[in-house]
Amino acid sequence: MNLASLYRPLVAVDPLFTAGVGLEEVLIVALKVVVAFTLLLVSVMLMIWFERKLHADMTNRVGPNIAGPFGLLQTLADGIKLFFKEDLRPAAGDKRVFGLAPYLTLIPAFLMFTVVPVGGDFHNGDGTVTWFGNTTHLQVADPPIGILFVLAMSSMAVYGIMLAGWSSGSKYPLFGSVRASAQMVSYEAALGLSLVAVLIKSGTLSTHEIVASQADGWNWNLWVTGFIPFIVFMIASTAELNRPPFDLVEAEQEIVGGFHTEYSSIRFSLFFLGEYMNVVTMSGVMVTLFFGGPDGPIPFLTSLGWLWGIFWFVLKVVAFCFTFIWFRATLPRFRYDQLMDLGWKLLIPLSLGWLIALASLDLARSEGWNRGLVGVIAFGGLVLMGLLLNAAVNAGQRKRLAGEGVD
């Protein structure tokens, strides 16, 4: 069965669809979706175990070691326990939105993962695999606006948290959720700006193309864009994920749980599933943008190059998850005003200024100007603007404190 007219708008650049969308293509996409979802769920389970074990190790404890070998099945045990708990619904809240909110956190988390390339051989090929005569990319979807889709889904993730707090019908969850959404919205800007630096260097929005443009090992966007966009993206994504040290959202009142105070049983587990899924996905996105995705040396078995791609991708994602857990174990929590200051007064101007400097260097290269001179002017200007901004912020703060009296 071959449909007469292929579906043009989302045909994208996946070589699977060049010959039209028929039953075979639909089945392959469905298979990819099932595999990706299963992979994500298993990785979330392992991530939770990894976090508890590693955090315990860093704080001189043992961590889960009873359920399964090395406590590997602890997450499963917790999930089953949560499943059997009583499902409480607050009387004073909005029941429909209360039920909807966990799904609004979970669905964007999974959708984000669909555009992340998890494997493929970019050295000897173009990152595609051919199974049963069908060539396809090793990602669920490759829309031409790939990275914008990631940004869109992280914008949608704000809704789950905001509505969860509001629909609980009580003060502390509302307070916590409003702070959480303010935090997430503020750091989205820094996220987007550091992303644009990558886009300038890669020249495309499609995740497959971004990974292909870094396929050399020496072309990783990590050093091609300078290290600053990566650092800004890392900090901004930690804040987006509500991970420590930016986790006052969840541990704000320390005993009361912030936006998920009133949630129990399955809904609570959905929130946590969504949060850890977001961690894994964001790590995947960072690896794709800055670390070349599945890029890595292929010492032997070159015919199975795509498997090597998966191996290197998983290794890098695990390294990032390790870093997130490391942050949790070592860093103290940010106070809310310190957090907002960091986002608005440091990260946004820094990423914006760096972006302008990178763009001017790019322009210099294409116009044939003296790149060294342009670099000095651009980065010198960046430093100067940074100093001016710092002076202005300090002056404003001094005036405010003098007006109110020192707190």
Place this chain on the structure above:
Amino acid sequence: MELTSTWYLVLAAILFAIGTVGLLVRRNPLVMFMCVELMLNAVNLTFVTFGAELNDIGGEISVFFVLVVAAAEVVVGLAIIVAIMRRRSGTTADDISVLRG
């Protein structure tokens, strides 16, 4: 049954009409504002449809600008609503009938 641009334009007209009715009927200032946003979206859809029909990128450019202006307008409009509502809670659009205050 072929999908021509007429279908999109009729859908946009329906959305615009629903937004108009909502704007005229509701009294909560925030809901009225949201109806205005719905109308703007209907217009965006019309622009994109004509852009696709005439193969002109200008349709999408217009939508780009409408989006930016709508964002700016929402920011200022909500600031005004916040400033008014802070002083009297529970106001509706009928109550805000004098320029002072």
Place this chain on the structure above:
Amino acid sequence: MELVVFLIAGFFAILGAIGLIASRNPVHSALSLVMSLFAVAVLFLNQDAQFLAAVQVIVYAGAIVVLFLFVIMLLGVDESEDLSIEPIAGQRPVALLVGIGVLVLSVFFVAVSADGGATGAESLTAPKVDSITQSSTVSATEQLTDDVPGADDEQVDGAENDPNINQLGRALFTDYVFAFEVTALLLTIAVVGAVLLARKPKGELAPMPDIVVRSAHSPSSTSSNSPDGDGEVAPADDAAAASTEETA
């Protein structure tokens, strides 16, 4: 296939719009608006405007409606509006009449004219090429390119074989660069204005003017506001008076 997507997205758009105007709770209205916005983004995708679809979700659904929800939640405006009260007699039928009039007029124009009323000629200077099917990494086969009119004729340097965002960017920074700069200025002004408007006022405020609520209920509203001395949220008796107006 595009027809199926159009029908589904159109259904959800209309459902969201009706939910927006018919919900009593403003938060439900906001969520219905989000559904409508998503449906419109899918319709953009259906017409090959991918960048706009993504920006629609990021800006409209992801920032503007979040702002609405912030205001709704923080100001506590989520007491449900009583939809059965009509402040001006006969307002609702007239509004319905106006809505139907608008709808009938627009649909009439669209249905009567050819090409859905598109009276312009096809663009020569800013062509929009069907970007997916001619993306440079896909080998353009015959069946993909034969239904894009004029794509081979226009040779605006590099406009062919460009993804949608490249075409958009090129037009934005060459033909429409002045408008672009003006919108940058507009956004700056909006931010400054919003910060100024939303600041807590310092010092004494003028006494509140008497408001005459021209509503079908409660004539007791003329003296219900006490002067606010320091810009705090209206004191309890004011709120009580306001709520008795609403529930009368």
